[in-house]
Amino acid sequence: MININKFFLNKIILKIYQKIKFFLYKDKIIFNELQDISEYLSLSTVIIKKRALIKNTFYEDKLWNEKKRDTINDYRDYYSLNYHYLERQDYFNTNHINLLSEFRNLKKNANILDYGCGSASVVLKAKKKRKDLNIFLADIPEAITKNYAIWRFKKYKLNYIWIDIPENEKIKVDNKFDLIRCHDVFEHTFQPLNVINFFYNSLNKDGLITFDYIENKKVEKEVTEQSQKMRPEVLTFVKNNFKILYYLNNKFVVKKISE
Secondary structure: OOOOOOHHHHHHHHHHHHHHHHHHHHHHHHHHHHHHHHHHHHHOOHHHHHHHHHOOOOHHHHHOOOOOOOOHHHHHHHHHOHHHHHHHHHHHHHOOOOOOHOOOOOOOOOOEEEOOOOOOHHHHHHHOOOOEEEEEEEEEOOOHHHHHHHHHHHHHHOOEEEEEOOOOOOOOOOOOOEEEEEEOOOOHHHHHHHHHHHHHHHEEEEEEEEEEOOOOOOOOOOOOOHHHHHHHHHHHHHHHEEEEEEEEEEEEEEEEOOO
């Protein structure tokens, strides 16, 4: 499935550059990344960093096990109460490549959808540099990160459109998108086929999707059984309807095949 092309090579170079830069300026990068959440929670960046490094806390395990979680509402209830998501998301977003470096040819006034946006730090950075971009933030309305994402866009006086993801995981919008981000999301979905079909139908001609779809041999905690069961079908749909520009370690960048 690996397709060695100009985009692929550019992304590999960017990833190497990012790792070197992070190694050389780690403390500065982390400090800058955590400024917003530090202000929002009224906690020092030192405390935020210390907490962010803990992936699974005792509180999270206790919260998850309070009841049997089988339905989408059970999962959404967990996301509405898990405060640790706020503490760790911006730190882990340092792993993502700068959006404008990766997608250098985004047209003026391009529409960008961040589906399952969480703290939305990746698209926030892009919007800061390019005010012409139209940013659409989509996540479940119960997400504890929703208010934070909205707060920080308002803090920097940046325009955005918020979209709640409904229970069928297929949002309804009139807009067409030039780029859709969907990272750390698919393995948590209940109806991933609805999601990928929505992406296809909502993309402009030659529109792009950057996403990952982790394969978990053991279905546990927030990873849904439905996401793992439907993964082959979703990836077959991607293969049949998109040109794969990049694939490595379950991470994809694909381009819509012109209709």
